[in-house]
Amino acid sequence: MKLEKEKHDRREKKKSKRSSKDREKDSELNGKHKPSSKMKQSDRQSGVSSSAVKCEAGDGDTHEDVKVDPDERNDGQQKPGSPEINNNKEKTRSKSSKQRHNHKERTADVKLCDEDENLCESVKMKKKKRVKDEESPEKHDKNQPSGRKRKKTSSEHDKAEKNKKTKKDGDQKKKKEDKKDEESDKWKWWEEGKSSDTQKWSSLEHKGPYFPPEYEPLPDNICFYYDGQPMKLSPATEEIVTFYAKMLDHEYTSKEVFQNNFFSDWKEEMTKEERKLIKTLSKCDFSQIHKYFVEKSEERKNMTKEEKQVLKEEASRLMEEYGFCLLDGHREKIGNFKLEPPGLFRGRGEHPKMGKLKKRIQPEDVTINCGQDSKIPAPPAGHRWKRVQHDNTVTWLASWLENIHGRPKYIMLNPSSKLKGEKDWQKYETARRLKMKVDSIRKQYRRDWTSREMKSRQRGVAIYFIDKLALRAGNEKDDESADTVGCCSLRVEHITLHRRLDGQEHMVEFDFLGKDSIRYYNKVPVEKQVFKNLKLFIKHKDPEDDLFDRITTVKLNKTLNECMPGLTAKVFRTFNASTTLQDQLNKLTTEGMTVEEKILSYNRANRAVAILCNHQRAAPKTFEKSMQLLQEKIQKKKEQIEEAKKELKEAKKAHKDAPSDKSKKLLEKKEKAVQRLSEQLKKLQLQETDHEENKV
DNA sequence: AGTCTCACTTAGTAGGCAGGAT
DNA sequence: ATCCTGCCTACTAAGTGAGACT
Structure with missing residues (x-):
């Protein structure tokens, strides 16, 4: 509340500042520079505290x-x-x-x-x-x-290893070749001289944005409860509930602003009947739905390799189909060919709009920008685009108005x-x-x-x-x-x-x-x-x-x-x-x-x-753990060095007492071991320093 | 001059994935 | 084989700044 008030005051002040600025001459430096606030003294709130909110600081890349x-x-x-x-x-x-x-x-x-x-x-x-x-x-x-490696390399194991390696070898070769191909295909635009500032392209063809999949209603045994009673919701209302239910273990669902924004946007999407019944968020119970999604994500994690492979192939098929466009005859990668799926808006910091509903984008919201002579992308069946334009002074392929701030968003090319x-x-x-x-x-x-x-x-x-x-x-x-x-x-x-x-x-x-x-x-x-x-x-x-x-x-x-x-x-x-x-x-x-x-x-x-x-x-959640592990490694390495040094000493003595080829070789071996271990230790210590410094 | 709109850049974060360690 | 970890990418929020409009 206080924050709101402060903001409001500021807004008012700014408004009056604008007009007062005009009136004030700029050259009253030495005399009485009358800051705009002077004339606004009357609406000043006493005891207004600083609105600068402290937040955790960490450092990063x-x-x-x-x-x-x-x-x-x-x-x-x-x-x-x-x-x-x-x-x-x-x-x-x-x-x-x-x-x-x-x-x-x-x-x-x-x-x-x-x-x-x-x-x-x-x-x-x-x-x-x-x-x-x-x-x-x-x-x-x-x-x-x-x-350790040598112990393993016996008979069949060995063969399997070898096979594996040849396969890996082959894979890598293929990868390299692919890369070569990719490189030679690469459009070396920088060798062509600078292009026009206003005209961004001459021809542009693409498939339009990829729409996120439609909402899949919850199974019948998963229910939303209101005031302790199970309640079947209309699909549209239910979809919004799932957005909230998925975030339940996030801290921000506990924030008042988030809850209020969510609830008022949700209510707007409810049917009349639902609105009549659902009066307060505190009586809503999303826990079963939450659990359902937790289980689902668990399932996804535990998928077999084959299942994962299928998904991967599907994803790369999508990428192939929607992920590229043809710009001036060159195949260029699109940065964000997938439209942003609906969900709840979570701004950064104390955002006054957190929790608001980010609506599903319909083809009717989307403007397509493509070349005059290009094939116009087909809208999803039964739909039409908001508009199709052929403006080559801009770089975007599609745009829509995002409903939270009403600002345009774009589909543009990859860096x-x-x-x-x-x-x-x-x-x-x-x-x-x-x-x-x-x-x-x-x-x-x-x-x-x-x-x-x-x-x-x-x-x-x-x-x-x-x-x-x-x-x-x-x-x-x-x-x-x-x-x-x-x-x-x-x-x-x-x-x-x-x-x-x-x-x-x-x-x-x-x-x-x-x-x-x-x-x-x-x-x-x-x-x-x-x-x-x-x-x-x-x-x-x-x-x-x-x-x-x-x-x-x-x-x-x-x-x-x-x-x-x-x-x-x-x-x-x-x-x-x-x-x-x-x-x-x-x-x-x-x-x-x-x-x-x-x-x-x-x-x-x-x-x-x-x-x-x-x-x-934010400091990585795993920082402490990985740091500890690194320190343990260092400790272990130190012990190994101690051990190796002891052995070296013995070898030296043995060689001195009874010099032979064998003892000489042993001595050299031990010397090398100490050296190797010391180098490894140094590496680890450098890693530790780097890791530690990178935290802050 | 102020305000609005549009286009484009900058930046933090979540989550997936590859590859090394065990 | 499995776990762990650090790297990388996708995603999208939140900036900047130009130019049109008032």
Whole structure:
């Protein structure tokens, strides 16, 4: 309730701010800058608490686009396949497009490492890890640690093993061939030169989206109970019940907002009779239905290999049929060819719409976009599309309006496609251009800090934050979503100024919820002038007033665009993330490092970027357990080393007492054993460090 | 200038799967 | 053969930002 009220107040304040802004001149810096809140003092709520909700913080992999280091650039645009970036090209070739995509998204990637061999090595490490199992089986065999394996290799077992291996061998060869085929088929669009900005394609043909299967009513023995009485529901009502029943062991079904939203949306879909009977959610008993679905999922888990195979084949058939389109004569993978199935909306954070019903999408809701001369996809039998259009200035194949926010959703291509790849490449080129310009831009925003105009000062400080802290732009949001902010939408309550903190001067303490309701908490020393300005910006303002009340993302981006065409706030994130990764890799890698050490450095560099961009993830549930296991392994290895050392000592003594070929061989063997074990221990310890550091 | 709409990118998470360990 | 684990992908929510409209 309080939160609602706060939001409402904020909304009102914002409205009046807009109008007051117009009236206020921008040049009252030295005198009385009258913040908009001044005139709204009357509707101020006393004792309004900060609405920043604390949430658990963890750290995770880097998602930010980290690919280019503009630092290393000295020429103009570079195509992904051009010889200058051979290393990367090589990397790309050795992976399937799937892997490539993933690598790009999940981990930081460096494109320009031709000038630094070390760097390339470390970037390739991840690849090595993955490619490892593609090595020839013979090699695998040779590398098998003898002991246990040799015991097994007797007679028939041996034969079976061999057969298995030849089969595996064959499979792998086939896989390799497939991959080769795939690679040679691959559309090397980057070799064709840049395509038009407005026209996205000339021809486009596809099968339309795949519709999720119709609802299957519950078996007769599974029942919904109301007030203790079994009740048969109409299929539509029952379907909605199953959405809720499936989530019963999730924490959010216990949240009031979730329950209320669910119940009111559910009621709307009920028949008149049902609505008359079902009055409160607390009297609804979904437990039998819940149990039914738990059992079903258990069954699915316990399916035989053959059954699973059937499902898999069905899935790949679907993928073949719906998963690709023909764009300018090339077969391109679609990113999300399956329409989103109905269910209950669960936003992130304290979302006011959590629990609302996400309705089933009908063909009548879907707009199809395809080539003029292409075969128009057939709608499901008995249905028709909302519309069929042939707009080649957009990249989507189908769209519909999602009913929770009324925003459009699209079916678009996979990141491996030309359309996405080219855009991605462009993004890094823009970041590269920023590298050339960043010094002058930094100079300019510093000048703005002392401008006569309040808006220039605010803009200067905002860009400084975006640049220094990699904050997001912070567009304005409607009130029907979680209360999250970015740079321009920061409120006074999100920062605390400390003249002195932790032994440093001019500290700003940030505490707010950013995208996805991820908490941003940071204490940073800022320049004295920034500190002064911030003090000025918050003067006479309420906690819930905008910190930067004279600027918007639109204005900010307009200024940035004047500094450099194509420059917007988000480019700084790409640029700074890339630069950070490159710097870290340079710092953390040296010649002669082992692969394990390089992996650790690589992960550390990635982590530095994750910290900069405030990328977080929930700590894996299995973390403690796997850590413990790793520690046990280390302990065991240490014991083995002790043992091996003892044996070595004995062997030494034996050799000294009675030197012979045999004793010499034994001694060498023992020496090698100690060495091998020590190396293994070192590897494990590195793994442990990496694992531990990756948690936070 | 503010607001709305649309298109497209970015990001966290769940769950499946392959491959190594036991 | 089975279990475990880490990697990867699919999914979809939630951002950014351009341009049209008011």
